[in-house]
Amino acid sequence: MAPLSDADRAALWQAAWPDALAAWSRFTRLHDPRLCESSVAAAQEGLDGAFAMIRLVDKSVVIDLEAIGKLDLDDHATAILAHEIGHHILAPASATDSFRLIARLRRALPTLERHAPMVANLYTDLLINDRLQRQAGFDMAGIYARMNAHAPGPRSRLWTLYMGMYEALWALDKGSLGGPSGDAAMEGDAWLGSRVIRVYARDWLHAAGRFAALVLPYLAEDAEKDAALRRLHDTRSAAAGANPSGAQTVEADEADGALHPARDPLVTGDDAGTGEAPAEPDPGSPGRPGAGQAREPFDYGEILRAAGLTLSDEEIAIRYYRERALPLLIPFPVQPATHSEEPQLEGVEPWALGDSLDDIDWLQTVAQSPVVIPGVTTVRRVYGREPGAAGKPEPIDLDLYVDSSGSMPDPRHMISYLTLAGAVIALSALKAGARVQATLWSGKQQWIGTEGFVRDEHAILNILIGYFGGATAFPIHRLRDTFAARTPRDRPVHVLMISDDGITTMFDADERGNSGWEISAAALGKGRAGGTMALNLGPWIRSDGPVGEALDRARREQGWDIYSIEQMEELTAFARAFSQRRYGGARARRGVAA
Numbered sequence: 001m002a003p004l005s006d007a008d009r010a011a012l013w014q015a016a017w018p019d020a021l022a023a024w025s026r027f028t029r030l031h032d033p034r035l036c037e038s039s040v041a042a043a044q045e046g047l048d049g050a051f052a053m054i055r056l057v058d059k060s061v062v063i064d065l066e067a068i069g070k071l072d073l074d075d076h077a078t079a080i081l082a083h084e085i086g087h088h089i090l091a092p093a094s095a096t097d098s099f100r101l102i103a104r105l106r107r108a109l110p111t112l113e114r115h116a117p118m119v120a121n122l123y124t125d126l127l128i129n130d131r132l133q134r135q136a137g138f139d140m141a142g143i144y145a146r147m148n149a150h151a152p153g154p155r156s157r158l159w160t161l162y163m164g165m166y167e168a169l170w171a172l173d174k175g176s177l178g179g180p181s182g183d184a185a186m187e188g189d190a191w192l193g194s195r196v197i198r199v200y201a202r203d204w205l206h207a208a209g210r211f212a213a214l215v216l217p218y219l220a221e222d223a224e225k226d227a228a229l230r231r232l233h234d235t236r237s238a239a240a241g242a243n244p245s246g247a248q249t250v251e252a253d254e255a256d257g258a259l260h261p262a263r264d265p266l267v268t269g270d271d272a273g274t275g276e277a278p279a280e281p282d283p284g285s286p287g288r289p290g291a292g293q294a295r296e297p298f299d300y301g302e303i304l305r306a307a308g309l310t311l312s313d314e315e316i317a318i319r320y321y322r323e324r325a326l327p328l329l330i331p332f333p334v335q336p337a338t339h340s341e342e343p344q345l346e347g348v349e350p351w352a353l354g355d356s357l358d359d360i361d362w363l364q365t366v367a368q369s370p371v372v373i374p375g376v377t378t379v380r381r382v383y384g385r386e387p388g389a390a391g392k393p394e395p396i397d398l399d400l401y402v403d404s405s406g407s408m409p410d411p412r413h414m415i416s417y418l419t420l421a422g423a424v425i426a427l428s429a430l431k432a433g434a435r436v437q438a439t440l441w442s443g444k445q446q447w448i449g450t451e452g453f454v455r456d457e458h459a460i461l462n463i464l465i466g467y468f469g470g471a472t473a474f475p476i477h478r479l480r481d482t483f484a485a486r487t488p489r490d491r492p493v494h495v496l497m498i499s500d501d502g503i504t505t506m507f508d509a510d511e512r513g514n515s516g517w518e519i520s521a522a523a524l525g526k527g528r529a530g531g532t533m534a535l536n537l538g539p540w541i542r543s544d545g546p547v548g549e550a551l552d553r554a555r556r557e558q559g560w561d562i563y564s565i566e567q568m569e570e571l572t573a574f575a576r577a578f579s580q581r582r583y584g585g586a587r588a589r590r591g592v593a594a
Contacts, residue, residue, distance in 0.1 A: 004074060006037045009065050013077045020081035023136040024089045033061040033081060042067070046237045053234040054084045056095045057241045061085065067231075071150045079138035086128035087235060091204055092120070095242030095307070098235070101208055102306045103247060103295075108212035108258035115219045116212075117306045121235045122162055123211045126197050127204050130169050141170055144177050147231070157186070158218040159229060164190025169197060189214060192261040192268075199266050209257030210264060237308040247303050248323050250293040294324060298413045317412040317465035318458065325423040328576050329431060344384050351378040395434035396529050397453050397491045399482060400426060402464060403472070403499035405442045410467040417568040418498050421534065421575035422464045425496065427457065435491075436460050439478055442468030447475040453493075472502035476510040480519045483526040492529035496578075498571065500536040504550040521558050530559065534574050537564040 004012065013035050021028040036042035042064035047053045051067035054060065061084040068074060092098040098120070105116040105123075129140040144163065155178060164179030166172070168191050175181035180190060193214055200207035261267040295303075301316040311319070348364050352375050359380040369377040402422045411419040426436045435453035438460045446468045450459050479495075486493070497503050507516040524531050533551070541547055541564075554560040563574055 004069070006065065009069065009074060010035045010037065012074060013063060013065065013068075013081070016077035016081055019078045020085055023078070023082040023132065023138070024085055028085065028089065030059050030061070030085065030088065033063055033084075035063050035065055037065050039064050039066045046240060048236065049230045050234045050236065051231060052080055052084050053236070054087045054238055055240065056088065056092070056098065056238045059088055071147055073143065073146055076139070076143050076146070079132065079140060079143060082132055082136065082138060083125070083128055083140075084234065086132065087124060087238065090131065091124040091127045092235070092238070095239040095244075096246035097205060098239045098242075098307050099244060099247035099303055100251065101205060102303050103251075104205070104208040104254050104257055105212045106299075106303065106306070107254045108209040109216055109219065112216065112219050113302070113306075117236060117308075118229060118233055119212050119215060119219070120208075121233050122215070122229075123204075123208060124235065125232065126162075126165060126169075126193075127201065129166070130197055130201075133170055141166060141172060141177060148178050151231070156218070156229065157221050158215060161186055161190055161193070161215065161218055162229075165193040165197070168194035195267045196261050196264075206253055206257060209254070210259050210261045210267070213258050213260040235308075239307040240309060242307075242309065244300075244304050244309060244319050245323060247300055247307075248294055248320070250295055294415065296413070296415055297411065313412045314462065314465060318461045321411065321419055321423045321465060322427070322457075322461060324420055325427050328424045328572065329428050330576060346382050346384045348379040349382050351375070351380040355380065394491065395429070395432050397434050397493045398426065398429045398436045399439075399453075399479075399493050399495045399523075399527070400436060401439045401441060401474075401479075401495075401497050401499070403442070403502060404440045404446075404466065404468045405472040405502055406469045407472075407500060407502070408467075408469070410469065411465045412467065417571040419464045421498055421571040423461060424572070424575040425578055426460050426464070430455055430457055430460075437482065438463040439475065440464065440466045440468070441475045441478075442473075443471030444473045446470050446473075447478060449478060472505055474503065474506035474508075474516075476506060476508065476514075476516050476519055479506065479523050480510060480514065483523040486526045488528075493527035494529040495523055495527055495531035497531070497533040497535075499533070501541060501547045503533060503535055504547055507550055507554070517558075520554070520560075524558055524560075530561065532561045532563070532578070534563045534565065534571060534578075536566075536568055536571075538566050 014032065017033060021030065034045055036045060036047070042048075042062060045060075045062045046055065047062045047064055051064045051071065051073070053062050055062070061081060063080070063084075068080075073080065087093075092101050101120050101124075102116050105119050106113040109116055109119065132138045133140040144166065160178060160180055163177040164174075164187060167174060167177055167179040174187070180186035193211065196207050196210050196214070197204075200210075297317055297320045300320050301311070301313065304311060304316060304319075348361055351360050351365075360378050361381045364381075365372060365378050368379065372378065400422055402418050404418075408418060409416045422438065426438060429436050435455050437450055437453045439447060439449035440463050441447040448463055448466055450456070450463055454460065483493075497506075505516075506520060509515060510519065520531075533554075535551075537547070543549075543552070551560075551562055555562050565571060565574065
């Protein structure tokens with residue numbers, strides 16, 4: 001093609017857009033692509049290194065027209081646009097599937113997990129390009145031939161293998177796209193890769209680990225030095241800005257999916273099967289090891305970052321515990337208000353001498369007789385009373401204290417069941433309309449908390465995912481000051497402690513010399529909704545030791561409900577059952593707080 005001006009190039013690509021949409025379906029609807037005249041403008045749209053990309057959040061295709069001009073790819077405008085649309089239609093199709101794909105690839109790339117985003121791009125590109133070349137009739141092979149011609153230079157073995165896969169898929173001459181020629185081992189791997197694409201075209205997510213296992217040896221060489229691979233990476237930031245759902249749970253086929261395709265009879269043809277992808281085992285069967293197992297926060301964060309999300313450790317932890325808590329939420333218990341009673345007009349009756357004059361219904365009296373004779377023609381209204389609609393339920397606010405001493409894990413790196421339990425209960429309270437005050441504590445002067453009782457989910461979770469890892473000294477002044485000014489007109493408050501044997505420091509004297517026992521009793525009295533302790537005491541705490549004696553006194557004298565657990569994992573079940581156990585059933589309907 002003759003050299004194009006910037007305006008002509010933009011017009012050409014805009015005109016190619018309808019045909020690119022139609023290549024997938026006449027019902028495909030996306031807004032017009034963002035055609036950037038310069039690489040600087042493309043970078044501002046999030047396109048860095050590659051010449052095209054799609055953002056899965058807003059379904060925007062971005063094209064770097066300056067880079068396109070340098071590679072002389074204008075005559076492939078429709079095919080390139082259709083390719084980007086394919087990332088929306090076929091693979092990965094959504095941010096959630098992008099997270100799932102990255103997770104599988106990371107599992108299949110031990111020590112080389114950093115390459116998972118690039119491998120994901122190569123894999124999905126193969127799926128899309130094979131569909132467009134064979135079914136839509138686009139010259140996808142010509143795009144790679146043009147790129148090779150305009151960007152000469154040494155190629156990595158991974159690039160050579162990748163081109164060999166296309167040559168095998170489309171029955172091209174060996175080496176015509178730069179694939180292996182004369183290297184029997186690499187030619188065999190290229191054939192295996194092409195078979196993975198064809199056999200698992202309808203179940204591509206399941207086979208992602210097989211593709212990663214195939215390219216793993218080539219990644220260990222010089223793949224990072226290949227500019228051509230970076231130029232193809234159009235899904236580097238595809239999931240940026242997405243809500244990270246679907247990356248929490250380890251799926252059953254992640255571990256066994258990292259199978260080298262040479263060992264897969266469907267790929268090699270050694271099995272006399274149908275050639276279709278094998279059906280997955282039933283979700284409840286023993287053949288799904290690891291199904292439902294949750295990832296650690298660190299691994300979860302690495303998946304999100306690899307998919308293109310730029311989040312801090314704190315933001316990742318908040319999203320992690322919120323997502324894990326959501327399936328466990330139950331409505332927090334509420335205290336029903338007294339039914340109101342409304343007077344209802346039932347009719348009229350005679351008004352007799354001696355009754356109050358204010359009771360006479362003059363309108364009805366005159367209607368019955370124009371001559372008013374007191375005690376004879378006078379009538380008054382009769383009212384009855386019946387229960388009206390129930391008043392608005394009164395939620396029980398929650399005062400939550402979570403231990404963050406050195407005996408507890410950092411929730412930003414390892415799963416903290418204290419944090420998860422706190423999140424489940426706090427979010428349940430918010431769901432029912434209650435307010436929550438969250439306090440995280442460790443040693444002296446080591447505590448943070450929300451600014452009083454709030455309904456800000458992010459503020460509460462931001463407290464719960466914090467970490468001190470210090471000594472153990474309960475912030476007695478926080479409990480004291482919280483209830484010092486509360487009156488009977490304020491909402492009832494339930495006090496909840498999640499800790500271990502260090503909770504007994506709450507009964508020490510505060511900085512003013514006040515007894516912690518008196519502060520605890522005052523808090524429960526003014527809270528009017530009881531208190532609960534969920535403590536990791538284990539079997540080693542003696543009932544006749546100082547900890548056991550203090551907790552027994554707290555239960556006996558002040559009415560604390562104390563739940564002892566031996567494994568931190570048990571906190572999840574406690575959190576889920578907490579509301580039902582303390583406030584559920586008939587007690588809640590009668591308005592009994594605790």
